[in-house]
Amino acid sequence: MKSAYDVIVLGAGAAGMAACLFARLNGLSALLVERTAHLGGTSAFSAATIWVPGSPLAASVGAPPDDIDQARRFLNETVGTHASAAMREAFLRWGPQAIARLQNETQVQLRARPLHPDYIQDAPGASLRGRALEPLPFDGRALGKRLALIRPPIPEFTILGGLMIDRDDIAHLLKMTKNPESFLYAAKLIGRYGIDRLTHKRGTRLVMGNALIGRLLAALDAAGAEIVTQAETEALLTENGRVTGIKLRQNGRIYDITARRGVVMASGGFNRHPTRRAEMLPQPTAAYSPGAPGHTGRIHDMALALGAHYGEGALDNAFWAPVSTRRRADGSLAVFPHFVLDRGKPGTIVVNAAGRRFVNEATSYHLFTRAMYAAHRHSPSIPAFLIADATALRKYGLGMVRPGGRGLKPFLADGYLVEAPSLAALAGRLGIDAQGLQTSVARMNDYAASGVDAEFGRGTSAYHRVNGDPAHGPNPNLGRIATAPFYAVRLLPGDIGAATGLVTNEYAQVMRKDGTPLPGLYAVGNDMQSVMGGVYPGPGITIGPGLAFAYAAATHLTGAL
Structure with a gap:
């Protein structure tokens, strides 16, 4: 770990990993900081659906060429005044660019599902296909020992003690005694898993959330990003009102690390904050969350003390x-x-x-x-x-x-x-x-x-x-x-995630209440105010904007606007 980087990203869920990756692709030095022992956050637990209208993959399943316009209408109808129209427009602009760059330049390979409808089908502009993307399955053996860095899936979403399965696998497994093709499919799947367990503590065929995180990790390694785990951010460092780095604690030692261009918050939202959980969630306060551990909201306290503020007007503070x-x-x-x-x-x-x-x-x-x-x-x-x-x-x-x-x-x-x-x-x-x-x-x-x-x-x-x-x-x-x-x-x-977060502009810069950016500080993923305004109009509406604004932040940090 060096004493200075161009960019420091706090939190290694999908949005944080993507922000670090895009920074590296733009030629910036970057440090990715994760407070737990595993990468992936709640994204690693999820189906990893990515809602991005108008991506280069949409046409492969027959999405219409005007889908961006239809998606705009859909969001205007479903989200409306619960979120900023300007931020929705920024998402529609950045999202396809982010997906194109991942597809063209990295190991993060995706596909569109032929039928994956928006959730609010009676709204004008709703779609049946093309907006929901998902990662291709990934061979975790390509990561070597670094496979152990990926947060394992929820055990109850696996079979045979750790075999990850997706919707296609489930369909074949349910028909394996009735359909010869499904029997062969299931035999190969289970046989591969059996071989995996001879040499690994887990299955190495990664699907859904684990596939997305595995692909992001492979891309980060190829791009030369530096990643530290079990590292706690103790403070945001400032100079003349600008965020200039972080104070980091790891293995009992304290480090001051400079961020020459900026710090990107991607810590996962407020949901596990010791007091804000009860303050911001409805009563009775939900006792359980299927999200990953780690997002304590502590970095929010640091940002709020510097003049950041939470968004208002969302239909709900959480998803x-x-x-x-x-x-x-x-x-x-x-x-x-x-x-x-x-x-x-x-x-x-x-x-x-x-x-x-x-x-x-x-x-x-x-x-x-x-x-x-x-x-x-x-x-x-x-x-x-x-x-x-x-x-x-x-x-x-x-x-x-x-x-x-x-x-x-x-x-x-x-x-x-x-x-x-x-x-x-x-x-x-x-x-x-x-x-x-x-x-x-x-x-x-x-x-x-x-x-x-x-x-x-x-x-x-x-x-x-x-x-x-x-x-x-x-x-x-x-x-x-x-x-x-x-x-x-x-x-x-x-x-399952925060809808209310820190107010940002279209480049993911954290904003003060007076409408000016807080220099050197960015927020993506569940740390930023959701462009969906506490509405959940379709599958993957957290990861999609997370990738889009990770791309926006890295672009702004590079000065390539």
Whole structure:
């Protein structure tokens, strides 16, 4: 570690790693500082979807040539005044440039999904494809010993003790006993993993978040970036009102390191700050977050003391997903986000303590959790209860319980999964209203027969349907709840990222309240005020802007504007 660099980046999630990478590609010396032992932040846990309209990859799946204009309309309709229109425009400008540079000059290779809809499909300008990008799977063996730097995936999102799988893998694994092509696919996947475990502590085929972080790490190594882990930023150094570096503590030693051009904050947001969590999140304050550890918000305190300020006007200060929790064998707590695998499938329903539905179960995870809070103001809805019959549990799984219906005993023994021979008995074991539950299920069964959810419109949008069961009709999201035994998992609100952050300009410079930049200080990722304004209009709306403004910051730092 040297005493001075052109750029210092604080935080090694996707946005921070990208900011450091773009700085190096521009010829600047750069130091990437991570306070934990692993790189990747919450991005490493995620599906690593990257929402960037108008990228060079959009045409590969048939996105229209005017998609930027349509995306602008979509964001104006969905986000509106909850965020700065100028910042949205900057995102639409920087995003395609960032993706093009990654694709053309680095190991960060992406693809567009042929069908990955925006979440708010009834808004003008919504799209079915082309905006959501994802990293190609990556062979972690190319990193050598540095593979150990990548934050491992959430164990409950792996199989066989550490085999990472993505949506394509899941489809083949579920059909492996019925389809010869899927059997061969699964055999190769599992065989590769078996070989990996002979020589590695984990699987080396990286997908989703681990693939993105692995590719960013490979690109950073190739570009000659310097990375330090388990290093704590103690202070931002200033001179004449300008941020000039950091005071860093590592291995019991203190270092003053100069940033000749600037410091980029990418520390992950306020969410784990000891006081701001309760101040900025709704009540009751969410007790659980599936995000990675490390983002304490401490660097925010330093920036605020220098004149930075938080944005205002967002619909919500955080982004959300319903979660369920379970104590692992090693004593750690598993916090499982219920994104798309179970809530919108046939044969399931979500109710509150009154046994009544309060939300379209197939809606986005963000809107689902906001509905939990809204309903809880009038009737106890935290926790909520995700209920399935035996058929649905066997076909789709339920939270941490895998499809197939086997291996239920540990989940039943520790209370994560509740089982009963009848709906009335299940209500009794959950402590909810039995008559309410029976009435709600009877209505759901009527909706399943007609294919129309008259209460909440489940299955009416392309987003709902793509997360249902395409083989089930007449509505891929609605099915009878009739086969005993019946099962339930408790759902709680979980924050998955910060929506409120430090106000920046279009170059990611941190701004003072008087509208002038705080010289030498930049913020990207969840440290900056989200251009989505606490709205979650589509998949990957945190990582997409994170990469876009990492590119903007590096460009500004280089003086190449």
